[in-house]
Amino acid sequence: MVQGKQTGLGSGWMVVVAAFFTLMNLWVKQANQLFGFGTGEVVFWRMAFSAVVLGLVAGLQKRRFATPHWKAHVSRSVSGTLGMFFIFYAVMHLPLATGVTLSYTSSIFLAVLSFVVLREKISRYSQAMLAAGFIGVVLLLKPSFQAGPEWAALVGLMGGLCAGWAYLQVRELSLLGEPSWRVVFYLSLIGMVMSAVWATVTGWHPLTLESLPYLLGIGATSLLAQLAMTHAYRVGRKFTVAALAYLTVVFSTLTGIFFLGDKIGWQEWLGMGIIVASGVLSAMRR
16 A cells, blocks of 8 residues: 555656746746757756766766767767757747647657667557647647747657657667666767757857856756666656656646747647647557
């Protein structure tokens, strides 16, 4: 009885994860709106924070940085960083709820890529959930195309595709025996280099006492969310944890409405609802 209660509470860590990710996305948007920071700069500071913290902790614990699977790490890190570029761009230029929901299409793309690349079988139930998810995407994107920011909407969808591909590669690295800290460290390190190059091309903004808390907050909340998520999957019910991940969409929607003044139409509400419902139902049947 006690063990079951602890397992349930472990799944509840995803509420903390959702809160941290919501804060991260809010500060990504505000770093752009208030201080003009571009995608490359925001990704750089987010990656740099994780790379420094994880590198120091791993060094103090005398963990091994060398890996025989560096090609797989590079491939996963490049796709993961591109996904972050695209998703952050969408968050900056779309209503917060829309940008965040597009990032959660990664689960849809992951299922499709698993079928196309790995030849995994998809049950009829999963096929129905995928079809529902795509209908939700169409409903979510239609108002964006009508309003004008169609480029940002397409970029956000590309972010979901890249994130789905990155998750597929994370699965491969896990099967190769790579520890999760090393996967995240190399993602952060390679992402830091990629984003620094892009930020140099587009231009850097000077750090100020006003902007620094936002940039540090983006890095800190992202890292804390990753740690809390790892803990949730370790001690919680796998299916419940996966379903509760969609709380980020709920929190982001409320944050956008109450703190940013975002206006959300009925088609966007319906599209987000379908995407979240299909994701939750898929998670509960895994």
